[in-house]
Amino acid sequence: MVDVQAYLDAQREKDLDKLFEFLRIPSVSALSQHKRDMLRAAEWLVRELEELGMQNVRKIDAGGHPIVYAERIEDPALPTALIYGHYDVQPVDPEALWTTPPFEPNIRNGRIYARGASDDKGQVFMHMRALKAHLATRGRLPLNVRLVIEGEEEVGSESLARYVESAPELKADVVVISDTSMPAIDAPAICYSLRGIAVLEMTVRGAASDLHSGLFGGAVPNPLHELARLVASLHDDAGRVNVPGFYDDVLPLTAEERAMLARLPFDEEEYKASLGLKELYGEAGYTTIERIGARPTLELNGMWGGFQGEGSKTVIPAEAHAKITCRLVPDQDPEKIADLVASALAERAHPSVTVDVRRGHGGAPWICSPDDPAIQAGMRALEQAFAASPLLMRMGGSIPVVGNLDRVLRAPIVLMGFALPTDQVHAPDENFSLQAFDKGSLALALYWDELARALA
Numbered sequence: 377m378v379d380v381q382a383y384l385d386a387q388r389e390k391d392l393d394k395l396f397e398f399l400r401i402p403s404v405s406a407l408s409q410h411k412r413d414m415l416r417a418a419e420w421l422v423r424e425l426e427e428l429g430m431q432n433v434r435k436i437d438a439g440g441h442p443i444v445y446a447e448r449i450e451d452p453a454l455p456t457a458l459i460y461g462h463y464d465v466q467p468v469d470p471e472a473l474w475t476t477p478p479f480e481p482n483i484r485n486g487r488i489y490a491r492g493a494s495d496d497k498g499q500v501f502m503h504m505r506a507l508k509a510h511l512a513t514r515g516r517l518p519l520n521v522r523l524v525i526e527g528e529e530e531v532g533s534e535s536l537a538r539y540v541e542s543a544p545e546l547k548a549d550v551v552v553i554s555d556t557s558m559p560a561i562d563a564p565a566i567c568y569s570l571r572g573i574a575v576l577e578m579t580v581r582g583a584a585s586d587l588h589s590g591l592f593g594g595a596v597p598n599p600l601h602e603l604a605r606l607v608a609s610l611h612d613d614a615g616r617v618n619v620p621g622f623y624d625d626v627l628p629l630t631a632e633e634r635a636m637l638a639r640l641p642f643d644e645e646e647y648k649a650s651l652g653l654k655e656l657y658g659e660a661g662y663t664t665i666e667r668i669g670a671r672p673t674l675e676l677n678g679m680w681g682g683f684q685g686e687g688s689k690t691v692i693p694a695e696a697h698a699k700i701t702c703r704l705v706p707d708q709d710p711e712k713i714a715d716l717v718a719s720a721l722a723e724r725a726h727p728s729v730t731v732d733v734r735r736g737h738g739g740a741p742w743i744c745s746p747d748d749p750a751i752q753a754g755m756r757a758l759e760q761a762f763a764a765s766p767l768l769m770r771m772g773g774s775i776p777v778v779g780n781l782d783r784v785l786r787a788p789i790v791l792m793g794f795a796l797p798t799d800q801v802h803a804p805d806e807n808f809s810l811q812a813f814d815k816g817s818l819a820l821a822l823y824w825d826e827l828a829r830a831l832a
């Protein structure tokens with residue numbers, strides 16, 4: 377125990393230099409201009425994983441950005457853990473709002489600033505540190521480990537989801553993921569439920585071309601008005617999603633779980649203040665914690681069309697567009713929900729326009745029993761590393777492949793992540809606290825011992 381801790385402490389400066397190398401690679405999966413950087417990041421991982429003593433390290437081509445695979449089979453009789461993470465990052469815009477450039481990592485006020493520092497390169501790297509600490513101090517791991525680090529998490533994990541369906545090398549007794557958050561540095565957490573996601577994009581079309589609003593206005597449909605009306609129809613006044621069937625498959629919260637969620641430390645006033653809001657907004661009848669983790673939503677992510685330049689232009693645009701995502705909870709199905717939303721829009725559209733709804737990627741929601749021995753082992757590791765009682769939480773974000781892994785592997789999934797609410801993930805000035813980096817690395821190293829004991 378002390379051996380791995382001493383090793384991690386001794387290696388810290390060297391490890392930070394290594395992490396900075398990784399963070400300097402602009403592996404933005406969404407932008408085709410970064411395709412080569414995706415390959416560079418995958419190759420960087422391959423080199424480092426080989427160097428730290430992993431075996432059978434390789435890039436897998438599943439159609440999109442490369443998947444990096446590595447394993448270390450100590451003894452086929454031992455249990456096997458699968459570590460999943462992602463090396464892709466979100467786009468950096470608006471870049472002007474970054475205090476220092478997103479791919480020039482640096483430390484300020486005890487935090488590492490860079491795109492991907494927290495989500496998820498920093499946390500992937502912590503797993504590598506923990507494995508190395510075991511190998512360097514003891515020459516072996518206490519169980520078998522496989523590692524899958526993909527490059528498409530931030531764009532829906534479609535290649536990996538396909539690959540998982542037929543990949544015997546991913547067989548494992550437990551899956552371990554560090555890509556979630558904790559409420560505070562003294563409140564480590566394991567996430568036992570993630571929301572799923574359904575992605576939609578819609579186009580409303582009116583006349584064949586833009587029209588003079590004086591010559592035609594009053595006699596023709598305006599696609600922007602129609603889009604606004606349709607989008608507004610998707611919620612009722614109580615903040616519920618107004619799409620027939622949307623809630624049909626939602627597993628209701630039990631009284632026990634509601635009581636447990638109500639006991640989580642949460643200060644609504646502080647939450648509002650941190651967001652710069654006077655009032656919160658959400659579905660009637662549910663607490664903020666329930667709304668974020670345990671209730672589904674439909675959100676408009678973008679809406680555009682018509683004239684947006686300087687001054688005014690008297691035009692009736694021919695088209696209007698919107699991007700929509702739904703966050704889903706067990707047992708909602710992404711494809712079914714996308715169908716329901718598309719049908720509701722089609723039915724409500726005025727006959728003078730056409731509404732074209734395109735489906736994007738999807739990810740199933742996921743929930744597990746927090747009583748699982750693999751989770752309980754994680755709670756013990758967190759408790760030791762953070763010297764604080766860990767929490768069990770539902771989280772509102774999505775890790776699309778988790779649903780696939782759950783269905784295909786039928787193994788417990790342990791979401792032990794270390795992002796903090798102050799990390800600015802997906803936003804300018806993304807950062808990762810050095811305390812989370814240090815304590816989290818130790819927790820992961822301790823976890824392998826706890827897990828090996830629990831599964832023995």
Ligand code: BES
Binds near residue numbers: 529530771775795
């Ligand atoms: N790491 C996040 C997901 C997350 C963060 C889950 C904190 C729970 C707590 C992940 O990288 C992410 O942002 N996922 C995307 C997936 C989407 C693009 C399909 C998300 O949730 O928006």
Ligand code: ZN
Binds near residue numbers: 466495530801802
């Ligand atoms: Zn993310």
